[in-house]
Amino acid sequence: MMLPAASLIKREYLRWIRAPTWVISGLMSPILYLLLFGQAFDLGKLLPAGTPASVLTHVLSGAPNYFSYFAVGMVAFASVTAAMFSGTGIIFDKQLGILQRTLSTPISRRSVFLSALTFRGMLTLIPAFLVVGFALLLAKVPGVAGLSVASGVTVLDAGQFLVAALILSVAFTALFLSFGFAAQRIESYFGVVTILQLPILLTSNAMYPVNIMPTWLQYLVGYNPISLAVNVMRMSLFGTAGYPYAAWVYLLGLLAWAILFVSLALLLASRALRTDGSPSDSALSRAIAE
Amino acid sequence: MAGAKTPNGHDVVIDAQNLRMIYPGAAGGAKGTVAVDGVTFQVRRGEIFGFLGPNGAGKTTTISILTTLLRATSGSAHIEQIDVQSDPDQVRRKLGLVFQKSTADEELTGRENMLIEAGLYGLSSREIGGHVDDLLRQMDLAASADRFVKTYSGGMRRRLELAVGMVHRPQLLFLDEPTLGLDPQGRAGFWRYIRHLRESQGLTVFMTTHYLDEADQLCDRIAVIDHGKIIALGTPRELKDSVGGDTLEVTVTPGAPDPTNLLQGMAGVSSVVRAGDTFRVKCSHGEALIPKTVLAADQAGIGIAGVTVTKPTLDEVFLQLTGHAYREEGESPHAPGDPEGAAPGPNGGRP
Numbered sequence: 001m002m003l004p005a006a007s008l009i010k011r012e013y014l015r016w017i018r019a020p021t022w023v024i025s026g027l028m029s030p031i032l033y034l035l036l037f038g039q040a041f042d043l044g045k046l047l048p049a050g051t052p053a054s055v056l057t058h059v060l061s062g063a064p065n066y067f068s069y070f071a072v073g074m075v076a077f078a079s080v081t082a083a084m085f086s087g088t089g090i091i092f093d094k095q096l097g098i099l100q101r102t103l104s105t106p107i108s109r110r111s112v113f114l115s116a117l118t119f120r121g122m123l124t125l126i127p128a129f130l131v132v133g134f135a136l137l138l139a140k141v142p143g144v145a146g147l148s149v150a151s152g153v154t155v156l157d158a159g160q161f162l163v164a165a166l167i168l169s170v171a172f173t174a175l176f177l178s179f180g181f182a183a184q185r186i187e188s189y190f191g192v193v194t195i196l197q198l199p200i201l202l203t204s205n206a207m208y209p210v211n212i213m214p215t216w217l218q219y220l221v222g223y224n225p226i227s228l229a230v231n232v233m234r235m236s237l238f239g240t241a242g243y244p245y246a247a248w249v250y251l252l253g254l255l256a257w258a259i260l261f262v263s264l265a266l267l268l269a270s271r272a273l274r275t276d277g278s279p280s281d282s283a284l285s286r287a288i289a290e
Numbered sequence: 291m292a293g294a295k296t297p298n299g300h301d302v303v304i305d306a307q308n309l310r311m312i313y314p315g316a317a318g319g320a321k322g323t324v325a326v327d328g329v330t331f332q333v334r335r336g337e338i339f340g341f342l343g344p345n346g347a348g349k350t351t352t353i354s355i356l357t358t359l360l361r362a363t364s365g366s367a368h369i370e371q372i373d374v375q376s377d378p379d380q381v382r383r384k385l386g387l388v389f390q391k392s393t394a395d396e397e398l399t400g401r402e403n404m405l406i407e408a409g410l411y412g413l414s415s416r417e418i419g420g421h422v423d424d425l426l427r428q429m430d431l432a433a434s435a436d437r438f439v440k441t442y443s444g445g446m447r448r449r450l451e452l453a454v455g456m457v458h459r460p461q462l463l464f465l466d467e468p469t470l471g472l473d474p475q476g477r478a479g480f481w482r483y484i485r486h487l488r489e490s491q492g493l494t495v496f497m498t499t500h501y502l503d504e505a506d507q508l509c510d511r512i513a514v515i516d517h518g519k520i521i522a523l524g525t526p527r528e529l530k531d532s533v534g535g536d537t538l539e540v541t542v543t544p545g546a547p548d549p550t551n552l553l554q555g556m557a558g559v560s561s562v563v564r565a566g567d568t569f570r571v572k573c574s575h576g577e578a579l580i581p582k583t584v585l586a587a588d589q590a591g592i593g594i595a596g597v598t599v600t601k602p603t604l605d606e607v608f609l610q611l612t613g614h615a616y617r618e619e620g621e622s623p624h625a626p627g628d629p630e631g632a633a634p635g636p637n638g639g640r641p
Contacts, residue, residue: 018397100393106379
């Protein structure tokens with residue numbers, strides 16, 4: 001029966017909608033990046049005057065200008081940043097005893113996990129969509145850099161863009177959810193998240209073209225799930241020229257990451273939610289023992 | 291199935307057999323902590339059964355095992371003849387649970403908390419809405435049902451917990467230290483709600499408490515637990531009788547003859563101890579002895595200055611059974627200077 005999971009999602013939704021500061025703060029940083037960083041920094045302006053436009057297009061793998069290139073990276077950035085908060089709800093639920101109450105009901109442990117993944121995953125898509133909308137809107141404002149897409153973008157391309165955004169959001173929501181299941185305290189959770197945040201973002205091609213990086217870094221960047229998603233998204237909007245592989249190859253790589261992260265989350269969730277196994281592994285039973 | 295009834299024909303709702311729970315030691319190296327040490331008891335349908343013991347005695351661990359939140363190291367437990375370990379989901383449907391701490395969601399209203407809990411049992415608000423209203427009314431929360439829980443007082447939160455625990459119409463309710471943190475008035479009020487639920491719905495209640503008066507007032511039967519073991523089980527009356535029943539204090543007028551022989555010859559008297567002009571008489575039914583004593587003393591020409599009856603308390607029961615006084619919350623279970631004093635755990639301080 002779907003009702004138990006729906007009930008948990010409803011609770012998450014009510015809590016989320018009633019804490020507007022969380023909603024606003026989650027949207028602030030990508031918007032500021034677009035408004036300030038995206039406007040201030042233009043890779044194209046670093047090229048000597050008179051350089052043919054094709055050179056820049058080549059460097060930017062088909063994007064017409066740096067802002068457009070950057071804006072797509074920001075879609076992934078916004079989604080991953082939002083996902084970093086995914087595990088917090090579980091920790092609060094643990095500390096407040098809400099998780100324990102939930103586990104005393106007949107709801108299946110898998111439903112507890114899946115409802116968290118579904119709701120939190122949805123939440124990470126909101127800033128992603130907002131970034132797209134905002135970047136497209138900026139293109140209408142005179143004198144301001146905005147997102148301009150190739151003229152031949154089809155519904156299929158848009159669908160491909162969406163699929164990449166969705167898999168990326170599921171992957172990182174699962175990763176950070178798994179930290180939430182593992183962590184006992186919010187401090188340790190954000191400790192881990194802060195350590196991971198910059199390496200994850202900076203070893204991607206969200207902000208800089210991969211072909212201006214040193215070779216060793218190119219390897220790292222090539223396999224980063226953010227890069228894989230961003231490749232697909234850029235191919236959807238700017239065309240496939242300049243990419244060594246087809247979009248489905250990148251999608252497959254991204255999917256592999258998602259499967260890995262979801263598996264990790266399932267493992268850590270089942271350990272945290274286990275009440276009938278070895279109590280030494282169960283955070284819950286330790287909490288009870290205290 | 292055998293064991294569904296006691297030899298006296300009582301319907302058994304909870305059947306715990308030799309439950310043991312050993313928490314593994316830190317980092318796997320140290321030896322484990324024995325929280326529950328071979329606990330056996332049965333709870334009958336319709337009774338309020340109390341688990342009484344100081345903090346750390348193993349009460350919450352026992353309730354966690356019975357409510358499927360923890361797997362016992364050994365032993366077995368059945369709820370309505372269903373094994374808690376092999377069929378936890380069925381057991382979860384049978385019971386309602388009120389935790390020590392408030393588990394309601396602060397950002398939600400009282401009603402929302404109840405409806406979401408109902409959803410976890412697969413009950414839609416359409417099916418359960420009327421019942422939710424009823425419960426809110428019974429718990430005197432109808433007026434504040436649509437206010438956020440963060441605005442509730444301590445007593446309201448406890449009542450909401452009770453309502454949430456009852457939302458799926460369980461016939462068996464577990465209460466873990468239900469009145470912890472409430473003032474005396476709030477506690478007395480909460481007892482009224484529990485009694486009301488029991489009477490109106492024929493509920494069986496298993497509760498833990500470390501308040502002696504709570505167990506005395508509310509419970510039909512009490513298991514006294516200390517260091518993970520049940521050290522006594524019976525009605526409050528039986529337990530108190532086990533320490534020698536009532537004490538009759540007979541004070542004679544100065545210069546009156548010694549009434550010891552007279553008192554010792556009366557039915558139900560177990561001992562007489564003299565302290566000046568006052569004679570402390572241990573007996574089974576103090577009230578019944580008063581007129582007899584006065585009459586007999588009058589006939590024997592012994593002047594009586596006063597007679598009082600004191601009832602034994604569970605405090606005395608505990609002291610007699612364990613050799614140490616009952617510890618209230620916040621008091622150290624360890625003697626000063628006890629080297630194990632810093633180590634938490636139910637068996638700390640034992641030889």
